Each structure stands twice: as C-alpha cells, then as structure tokens.
Amino acid sequence: SQTIHQWPATLVQPVGSPLSLECTVEGTSNPNLYWYRQAAGRGLQLLFYSVGIGQISSEVPQNLSASRPQDRQFILSSKKLLLSDSGFYLCAWSRTGRRETQYFGPGTRLLVL
Amino acid sequence: QKEVEQNSGPLSVPEGAIASLNCTYSDRGSQSFFWYRQYSGKSPELIMFIYSNGDKEDGRFTAQLNKASQYVSLLIRDSQPSDSATYLCAVNPPGSGYALNFGKGTSLLVTP
Numbered sequence: 001s002q003t004i005h006q007w008p009a010t011l012v013q014p015v016g017s018p019l020s021l022e023c024t025v026e027g028t029s030n031p032n033l034y035w036y037r038q039a040a041g042r043g044l045q046l047l048f049y050s051v052g053i054g055q056i057s058s059e060v061p062q063n064l065s066a067s068r069p070q071d072r073q074f075i076l077s078s079k080k081l082l083l084s085d086s087g088f089y090l091c092a093w094s095r096t097g098r099r100e101t102q103y104f105g106p107g108t109r110l111l112v113l
Numbered sequence: 114q115k116e117v118e119q120n121s122g123p124l125s126v127p128e129g130a131i132a133s134l135n136c137t138y139s140d141r142g143s144q145s146f147f148w149y150r151q152y153s154g155k156s157p158e159l160i161m162f163i164y165s166n167g168d169k170e171d172g173r174f175t176a177q178l179n180k181a182s183q184y185v186s187l188l189i190r191d192s193q194p195s196d197s198a199t200y201l202c203a204v205n206p207p208g209s210g211y212a213l214n215f216g217k218g219t220s221l222l223v224t225p
Contacts, residue, residue, distance in 0.1 A: 028133060032211055043117075044157070044201065044215040051211070090156055094211070101147065102203075102213060104156040 023091030121217035136202030
C-alpha cells in the first residue's frame with residue numbers, strides 16, 4: 001500500500017527566515033505530486049504540482065518554490081517567509097493521469113510570527 | 114475563475130438521520146468530482162469520487178452528480194457522531210491540468 005509522509009508536523013518561524021518542508025511517498029513509482037496550502041477561513045489552494053523529477057508547475061505566483069530531486073520526494077521552500085505564509089501545508093500524490101484521485105499526507109502546520 | 118461553492122454550515126443532523134451535502138461548480142466541462150472529509154486539525158481523506166451522471170453508492174455514502182445542473186451532492190445515511198467533520202467538494206475542470214478546485218467545505222455536526 002502507498003504511504004505519504006510529511007515533516008515537520010508543526011513549525012513556528014520568524015518573518016524573513018527560510019523554509020523547507022519535505023514530502024515523501026512510499027509504495028508507488030512515478031507519482032504525480034502536489035503542494036497545497038489551507039489558510040484559516042479559506043479553501044485548499046494548489047501551489048505546485050509535479051509529474052516527474054525536476055518537473056514543477058506553479059499555480060500561484062508567490063515567494064515559495066518547489067523542487068523534486070527524486071521520484072518520490074517533493075520539497076517546498078522559501079528564502080524569506082512572510083506573515084501571510086502561515087497555514088496548513090498539505091502534500092498529495094496521485095497516480096499518473098488527470099482524473100486520478102489525490103491522496104493527502106498528514107500536513108505541516110506553519111505559523112510565521 | 115473556476116468556482117466550487119459549498120454552504121459553509123454548520124449543518125446539524127440528529128444521529129441516525131440522513132445528512133445531505135451539496136456542491137455547485139461553475140465550469141460546465143468539468144468531468145471529475147471528489148468528496149473529501151476533513152476532521153479538525155487533520156488532512157483531508159477521500160470519501161468518494163464520481164465521474165458519470167447519476168448516483169454512486171459506497172456503504173453509507175452516496176454521491177450524486179447532475180452535470181446539466183452543475184451540482185454534485187453527498188448523502189450520508191444513518192449519520193453517526195463520528196461523521197462530524199468538514200466535507201470538501203473538489204472538481205477537476207477541463208484545461209486545468211492536474212489541478213483540483215476545492216470548495217471551502219461544509220461543516221457537519223451529528224448530534225447524539
């Protein structure tokens with residue numbers, strides 16, 4: 001069976017500090033990978049998705065970036081965090097194909113102070 | 114802007130009753146529809162997906178899709194207190210690549 005991991009589970013960071021969130025998937029190969037953010041009172045917003053190593057598509061322009069250095073590893077980064085970056089960050093995976101169901105990891109709760 | 118609309122609730126139903134959750138979407142060409150359940154502080158978990166018009170049943174859950182009217186609903190039969198959560202509707206519109214557009218969710222409260 002497939003398993004998706006995210007870490008850290010919670011993070012408190014000062015404004016202007018860097019960020020690195022990691023997501024890994026087990027039990028499947030060549031998955032599609034996604035980063036979402038869920039801010040308080042708002043719906044899930046797709047930030048990035050990847051269909052393969054080194055292939056990143058950005059959905060929303062912002063001060064975040066994503067990388068996929070390995071097939072089952074997806075990293076979300078920022079050089080300088082803003083207060084507005086606070087939220088619940090969710091990694092998801094799906095099998096290849098546009099209609100495939102997306103499955104979410106446990107999430108990282110980020111608070112920027 | 115591709116919209117997915119849900120009533121935020123809370124929707125309160127007594128234990129054992131049928132809970133009906135509704136979702137409308139703006140992009141008529143959408144073809145894939147998903148319902149997720151999200152407990153407070155947790156990540157969304159898939160309940161059901163539906164691609165074709167009509168009903169799809171899985172245990173106590175039934176998803177209903179009407180593409181002509183652009184709505185999708187989720188019925189929960191014999192509601193239990195453990196069903197209390199926020200239910201998210203997600204739609205994959207055409208031309209959006211792999212993106213899912215999510216509604217903001219409906220909060221369901223099942224009272225004993």
